[in-house]
Amino acid sequence: xxxxxxxxxxxxxxxxxxxxxxxxxxxxxxxxxxxxxxxxxxxxxxxxxxxxxxxxxxxxxxxxxxxxxxxxxxxxxxxxxxxxxxxxxxxxxxxxxxxxxxxxxxxxxxxxxxxxxxxxxxxxxxxxxxxxxxxxxxxxxxxxxxxxxxxxxxxxxxxxxxxxxxxxxxxxxxxxxxxxxxxxxxxxxxxxxxxxxxxxxxxxxxxxxxxxxxxxxxxxxxxxxxxxxxxxxxxxxxxxxxxxxxxxxxxxxxxxxxxxxxxxxxxxxxxxxxxxxxxxxxxxxxxxxxxxxxxxxxxxxxxxxxxxxxxxxxxxxxxxxxxxxxxxxxxxxxxxxxxxx
Amino acid sequence: xxxxxxxxxxxxxxxxxxxxxxxxxxxxxxxxxxxxxxxxxxxxxxxxxxxxxxxxxxxxxxxxxxxxxxxxxxxxxxxxxxxxxxxxxxxxxxxxxxxxxxxxxxxxxxxxxxxxxxxxxxxxxxxxxxxxxxxxxxxxxxxxxxxxxxxxxxxxxxxxxxxxxxxxxxxxxxxxxxxxxxxxxxxxxxxxxxxxxxxxxxxxxxxxxxxxxxxxxxxxxxxxxxxxxxxxxxxxxxxxxxxxxxxxxxxxxxxxxxxxxxxxxxxxxxxxxxxxxxxxxxxxxxxxxxxxxxxxxxxxxxxxxxxxxxxxxxxxxxxxxxxxxxxxxxxxxxxxxxxxx
DNA sequence: CTGAAAGCGCTAACAT
DNA sequence: ATGTTAGCGCTTTCAG
Numbered sequence: 001x002x003x004x005x006x007x008x009x010x011x012x013x014x015x016x017x018x019x020x021x022x023x024x025x026x027x028x029x030x031x032x033x034x035x036x037x038x039x040x041x042x043x044x045x046x047x048x049x050x051x052x053x054x055x056x057x058x059x060x061x062x063x064x065x066x067x068x069x070x071x072x073x074x075x076x077x078x079x080x081x082x083x084x085x086x087x088x089x090x091x092x093x094x095x096x097x098x099x100x101x102x103x104x105x106x107x108x109x110x111x112x113x114x115x116x117x118x119x120x121x122x123x124x125x126x127x128x129x130x131x132x133x134x135x136x137x138x139x140x141x142x143x144x145x146x147x148x149x150x151x152x153x154x155x156x157x158x159x160x161x162x163x164x165x166x167x168x169x170x171x172x173x174x175x176x177x178x179x180x181x182x183x184x185x186x187x188x189x190x191x192x193x194x195x196x197x198x199x200x201x202x203x204x205x206x207x208x209x210x211x212x213x214x215x216x217x218x219x220x221x222x223x224x225x226x227x228x229x230x231x232x233x234x235x236x237x238x239x240x241x242x243x244x245x246x247x248x249x250x251x252x253x254x255x256x257x258x259x260x261x262x263x264x265x266x267x268x269x270x271x272x273x274x275x276x277x278x279x280x281x282x283x284x285x286x287x288x289x290x291x292x293x294x295x296x297x298x299x300x301x302x303x304x305x306x307x308x309x310x311x312x313x314x315x316x317x318x319x320x321x322x323x324x325x326x327x328x329x330x331x332x333x334x335x336x337x338x339x340x341x
Numbered sequence: 342x343x344x345x346x347x348x349x350x351x352x353x354x355x356x357x358x359x360x361x362x363x364x365x366x367x368x369x370x371x372x373x374x375x376x377x378x379x380x381x382x383x384x385x386x387x388x389x390x391x392x393x394x395x396x397x398x399x400x401x402x403x404x405x406x407x408x409x410x411x412x413x414x415x416x417x418x419x420x421x422x423x424x425x426x427x428x429x430x431x432x433x434x435x436x437x438x439x440x441x442x443x444x445x446x447x448x449x450x451x452x453x454x455x456x457x458x459x460x461x462x463x464x465x466x467x468x469x470x471x472x473x474x475x476x477x478x479x480x481x482x483x484x485x486x487x488x489x490x491x492x493x494x495x496x497x498x499x500x501x502x503x504x505x506x507x508x509x510x511x512x513x514x515x516x517x518x519x520x521x522x523x524x525x526x527x528x529x530x531x532x533x534x535x536x537x538x539x540x541x542x543x544x545x546x547x548x549x550x551x552x553x554x555x556x557x558x559x560x561x562x563x564x565x566x567x568x569x570x571x572x573x574x575x576x577x578x579x580x581x582x583x584x585x586x587x588x589x590x591x592x593x594x595x596x597x598x599x600x601x602x603x604x605x606x607x608x609x610x611x612x613x614x615x616x617x618x619x620x621x622x623x624x625x626x627x628x629x630x631x632x633x634x635x636x637x638x639x640x641x642x643x644x645x646x647x648x649x650x651x652x653x654x655x656x657x658x659x660x661x662x663x664x665x666x667x668x669x670x671x672x673x674x675x676x677x678x679x680x681x682x
Numbered sequence: 683c684t685g686a687a688a689g690c691g692c693t694a695a696c697a698t
Numbered sequence: 699a700t701g702t703t704a705g706c707g708c709t710t711t712c713a714g
Contacts, residue, residue: 355684355685356684356685356686357685357686358684358685358686358687359683359684359685362683362684369683369684370683370684371683371684374683374684393690395690396689396690396691396692397689397690398690399690
């Protein structure tokens with residue numbers, strides 16, 4: 001049996017509650033007893049039992065992190081470990097622990113959330129994705145359980161705390177960049193339109209195209225999974241159009257790699273034949289070859305840190321107002337585009 | 342206040358202890374009362390409070406997962422989310438939760454482990470790395486706290502449960518493959534020699550080289566960080582030797598991408614000028630271009646699943662013997678090598 | 683087959 | 699400034 005607060009109390013010659021107060025660093029305890037108690041704790045190798053503490057205070061000093069459900073390879077996206085690192089860093093500072101759910105299918109993820117929330121395992125939850133009509137989001141909202149979204153909620157936007165980039169604008173910037181360097185036929189490749197991030201990036205692209213009075217045929221907007229196999233057909237289709245694009249806005253670096261790969265396979269090269277711009281600034285986008293990608297640095301790590309900060313604020317103070325945090329982005333101009341002026 | 346076991350008991354007209362037994366599906370409770378109690382639970386929306394349960398039984402139904410400490414980009418390696426997914430899958434099945442520590446610096450990681458272990462937050466720990474003289478490993482061993490390593494321990498090998506690949510043999514296979522297709526000058530690029538995985542892969546390479554009576558100059562074995570900046574110098578050095586290698590065994594796919602990139606920058610191409618073989622079979626190694634990598638599929642996901650299985654066995658039964666599980670590997674021959682016969 | 687009661691280790695009034 | 703006491707919600711003897 002581990003050493004408890006009582007053992008410490010006995011040795012230090014005080015009451016258990018006093019020990020408890022010392023742990024909490026209660027100012028009403030004399031420095032003298034504090035010292036005595038701390039020595040006793042050290043001598044005995046005392047460590048507070050979290051479960052007992054949580055039970056008594058009805059909290060857990062832990063936050064849950066929910067990855068998107070995905071049988072597929074989406075989790076191989078380094079985006080996730082990177083936000084996680086950001087979240088973990090803030091959590092560590094504030095002495096919170098991290099619970100994660102590494103989604104299998106949608107049902108499993110939902111079960112995990114239930115377990116976290118209903119079992120009192122966590123004080124709040126961070127959602128690492130945002131899709132329309134998400135049952136998990138609804139569950140959390142209904143329960144009034146503290147949560148924050150990394151990304152933008154698809155509904156009740158003003159009532160939910162979230163941290164996001166201005167994806168609309170970033171995407172517009174990217175598209176305009178392509179336009180500025182002479183491209184007139186620009187297509188968009190993104191993930192599922194169920195994801196708000198895809199929608200925002202798509203809309204930013206559209207907006208830029210329209211403002212420049214360029215063509216915006218349906219076939220120029222394609223939505224595919226990360227997977228090579230999925231993307232393959234789409235890309236082939238795109239480049240067998242009568243008027244294939246010369247510029248591409250792709251919603252994710254990992255996807256971009258797949259696209260470039262597919263392009264090569266059908267005999268096209270980037271940036272010689274097609275200019276490509278992308279999102280996320282994964283470390284990968286820099287070391288991959290060729291070419292290093294022109295991509296939007298969305299500050300993934302920082303997204304993580306801020307989401308953790310917001311969540312913990314919310315968890316500590318239930319009626320902390322909903323807030324929105326927009327993390328600035330920064331376009332890294334590299335070698336995947338070419339001026340055709 | 343949430344609904345408790347007492348509320349359920351009252352509604353069902355039984356004692357709290359009976360409800361508890363129903364939760365545990367105790368066979369000595371009549372089917373009839375079980376039904377009644379279950380109905381009451383459902384009606385009230387009852388969910389057991391994990392903390393209370395854990396406190397009573399002194400366990401947590403949670404396992405801790407420790408990532409390597411790393412200020413650098415190592416965590417951007419998709420290896421981690423992938424093992425995590427494997428671990429999570431098994432954990433979900435067995436109703437365990439996952440605690441993760443996403444290492445900042447070494448000290449922080451150590452603190453996290455302390456918190457997990459001493460605070461009774463987890464029943465066991467999975468270490469996602471193995472380095473020599475690791476204080477965390479020592480701490481866990483000394484405390485006789487259940488843990489398993491993904492990778493091979495550097496000491497006390499027979500007393501520690503671990504799941505690993507036969508990295509020595511895999512590396513030897515890779516090297517022999519290069520030899521078979523005509524290469525006579527083969528170099529090895531790996532990470533820190535503090536990591537057992539690096540050592541094993543290095544030794545496999547050495548063994549193959551020696552058995553074929555090829556040259557094994559010191560300069561042919563380089564150890565660098567994942568980072569491009571770090572790898573850069575090393576690669577440049579390697580290819581300005583009097584006798585630069587024509588074949589490369591690289592210890593990690595992500596590193597390989599960096600290497601290929603650097604090669605390109607100094608005007609060499611893979612596989613035309615240098616053949617490259619690699620490890621991990623990250624999804625990336627397939628979609629990246631050019632070329633798709635010849636790489637060892639180490640079954641990352643499965644490494645995760647098995648480690649979780651072992652750990653949970655160990656956590657449930659403290660004197661479960663230490664065991665070793667070797668996950669088979671499979672070399673994916675792709676396009677990054679070229680026969681020069 | 684079920685109930686009563688003690689206790690897991692800690693916190694938080696309430697006293698003093 | 700510190701001690702007493704009553705829980706937090708659950709499990710688990712021990713009775714019956």
